Amino acid sequence: MFDASDPTRARAGSGSPPTLDPDRLIACPNCDALQHDAAVPVGAQARCHRCGTVLMAPRERAMTRIVMLAATALVLMVAAVFFPFLELSAGGMVRRSSLLDAVLAFSSGMMLPLTFATAALIIVLPTLRLAGIVYALAPMALGWHPARHAVPVFRLTQALRPWAMAEIFIVGVSVALVKVAGLAKLSFGPAFWTFAALVLVTVLSDNYMCRLTVWKTLEERRRP
Amino acid sequence: MSGPVPQQIPPALTARAAGLVACESCGRVHRDGIAQCQRCGAALHSRRPGSLQKVWAWLFAGIVVYIPANIYPMLLTTSFGRTTENTIIGGVIELIDYGSFGVALIVFVASVLIPVGKFIAIGYLALVVRPGARIGRGSGLRGRQHLYEVVEFIGRWSMIDVFVVAILAALVQLDFAATISPGIAAVSFSLSVAFTMLAAQSFDPRLIWDAEEGTAP
Structure with missing residues (x-):
């Protein structure tokens, strides 16, 4: 770990603001402090010299890993949506429900907007985000030029990040299980485990993601 | 300075x-x-134009819809012809009655502590970074930075209770024995979470550090 260096330090004492070359600087997105845009070695972390925010943390073969993990998560998502998620039996009746059923639970009358919200938060937005990551970064992993519109697509995946709530849904499922326990017998379907794996894989993929490094790579590989 | x-x-x-x-x-x-x-x-x-105005607008919207979320029922359980209504707090109390203290704590933290804590934290940040603020100028900057990061990270976890309602309503459709359906509070609670998330996202973290710079516009 090292501090990104402070471009003012060398010029301390000069009264007027020094003229700086914007192309050789980066600014901390959190506190606006300028720093030299030095190459960060793989495995190291560059932190903002003022507020300590991690600016860059490139990892070895990060692009390949992010793309692989995001693609894996996409495949898992398909399985998680269509296979039975939970199975409930009470008084001789058995009810299987898939993720899709859970989403459609709000589909009556006034609850309709909630249906769209739930569907978006646990299925649509996570899928969109994963697909966007694969689209924007797969050519990077292979060493090609970025795909067409890779820049807006990657920006979209960044904006979607807080709104993709698959991991929160898993916690919600566990709470629901406890609540139902007194009422009926519950067992997990295959989709539950698939979904749990999906959450894990997504977290791993996000762990390798270093926003600033990805943006720099996208810019460097741009078609001339 | x-x-x-x-x-x-x-x-x-x-x-x-x-x-x-x-x-x-x-x-x-x-x-x-x-x-x-x-x-x-x-x-x-x-600096994002109108950052603080947007923060206040979303924050007030979030607080306003959080009130009905607590008053109206979140969950309607019909069992053998009798319907019971459960508010957010009612659901927590029920879980304590079952003896599931851990889960009751999760729901309480996610549905009460986090939203209320978020209202206070966002309001505090928006107050202290406004131009001309007297409170603690130039001190505790790292603390505020951390507060902002925590608020941004933790806000979405409030959605747990809405998802619980969604799963219960999907699963528990056992005709006569028991039926669970969502109440109107589920809608206003999810809106409250969404609005406060937007409030946190509208906040420009660079404003925290402008106080140190002493050049807040």
């Missing part, structure tokens, strides 16, 4: 002080007057 520099944080040259504009999304630095980042295409603003 008045007051001691806290925690040995060196006064830094910011992009704005140097007459440059930094991109919030990718960190690239541009000369002033460029509207769109050349690296990532995001709109460039030295």
Whole structure:
């Protein structure tokens, strides 16, 4: 770990603001402090010299890993949506429900907007985000030029990040299980485990993601 | 600049002080007057215009819809012809009655502590960074930075209870024995979470550090 260096330090004492070359600087997105845009070695972390925010943390073969993990998560998502998620039996009746059923639970009358919200938060937005990551970064992993519109697509995946709530849904499922326990017998379907794996894989993929490094790579590989 | 520099944080040259504009999304630095980042295409603003107005607007909207979320039922359980209504707090009490203290704690933290804590934290941040604020000027900057990061990270976890309702309503459709359906509070609670998430996202974290710079506009 090292501090990104402070471009003012060398010029301390000069009264007027020094003229700086914007192309050789980066600014901390959190506190606006300028720093030299030095190459960060793989495995190291560059932190903002003022507020300590991690600016860059490139990892070895990060692009390949992010793309692989995001693609894996996409495949898992398909399985998680269509296979039975939970199975409930009470008084001789058995009810299987898939993720899709859970989403459609709000589909009556006034609850309709909630249906769209739930569907978006646990299925649509996570899928969109994963697909966007694969689209924007797969050519990077292979060493090609970025795909067409890779820049807006990657920006979209960044904006979607807080709104993709698959991991929160898993916690919600566990709470629901406890609540139902007194009422009926519950067992997990295959989709539950698939979904749990999906959450894990997504977290791993996000762990390798270093926003600033990805943006720099996208810019460097741009078609001339 | 008045007051001691806290925690040995060196006064830094910011992009704005140097007459440059930094991109919030990718960190690239541009000369002033460029509207769109050349690296990532995001709109460039030295400081987001109207950041605090948006924060206050979303925050008040979030607080307003949080009130019905607590008064009206979140969950309607019909069992053998009798319907019971459960508010958010009612659900927590029921879980305690079952003896599931851990789960009751999760729901309580997610549905009460986090939203209320968020209202207070966002309101506090918006108050202390406004131009001319007297409270703790130039001190505790790292603390505020951490508060902002925590608020941004933790806000979405409030959605747990809404998802619980969704799963229960999907699963428990056992005709006569038991049927669970969502109440209107589920809608207003999810809106409250969404609005406070938007409030946190509207906040420009660079405003926290402008207090140290002493050049808040």
